[in-house]
Amino acid sequence: MEIVLAFIGSICPGIIYNVEKRNLIWVGFCGMLGWITYRTFNEVTKSLVLASFLGAVVVGIYSESVARLLKAPATIFSVPGIIPLVPGIAAYNTIQHIAENELYEAASKGIETMSGAGAIAFGILLASAVFRLFKKLKKRKPNPN
């Protein structure tokens, strides 16, 4: 059930961002895979940051590979794909604590939110860095001189 929801939850931003119809289904799978990874590791390790990071790595790897297959920019898959991973609950808690003037709790939740967002960002970064490395190695091979 959650998997289906994550699928819908990344297709919808896809439509809002005008992703083309024939790519939408791949966008959906992107969000779905990211969410499955995130959920699994969140259950196992109880760590939001680690789970977000791994989820984002999966989203990144998936979108770079699909982008190569479909000859489309990777961004159109990764941008809607990370939406399910966004640390929404932590962000909300931060705001709520600020509104209730509980600044210590707000700070701790705020750091949780920032680390979650940072983990997503570095997950995406890592995946594209690895793909870029492969691309460079591939380019070097045909002319060894």
Add this chain to the structure above:
Amino acid sequence: MNGMKTNQVIEVALKAGEILLTGGAEIYRVEDTVTRICKCYNVEAECFVLPTGIFITVIDNDGNPVSIVRRIRKRTVNLEQVEKINSFSRSLQGSPLSYREAMMKLNNIIGLKGYSYALKFFVAGINPFAYALLYRGTAGEACVSFLIGIVIYAIKEKITRTGVFEFFEYFISGLTAGFLSILTIKLFPFMDLYRIIIASIIILLPGLAITNAMKDALYGDIVSSMFRITEAFFVAAAVGVGVAIALSVGLRWI
């Protein structure tokens, strides 16, 4: 060369770059596309792109440098146009088009409307609906989020079209989400406030800005990367402040 003048080449390349940048492409993609298009017509170009402008300089046939600067003021997210330009520049590699054909193709891409507004409104509702359920909310909460999502999208579109201060629309959207959600839990006290709010603001969060910030950093475009990170931070802060004001006012005095 097939009869295209140097300044026409720049015009085509610049237009393609402009569409990419306003559509939300990464910096390296814009620079790469512009130089590639120029190369297709045997023009060596040096291109420098910032999130707020494109600078191109080429040397024309007489050896004089020609330079064009284009200021970019409007940045939206339109991934369809990014993809279309991507395949446009790919297709140029095999067979360079004439000036007229190339411009026509680019204008067609600009004219692409994407999905209809009716569909987008519906989707703007379905999205919070799905997220409310994903955060283990009840069906009732999901339905409320559906309505709030549509209202927020309508307001946001309205403000975007009026074209005021960029982050204002996010502030207002957050404020609206907060007040509507508080109104809901006053009417139906058994519902959970936080699920409704998170589900309805999730579409406002700056996913593209963060992704692009990282990709720009990876390709060494640190200036643009900082720009994107700041943009993401401002957007998140604007939404957050909106929600916070709604919460502190709403929970105390309503």
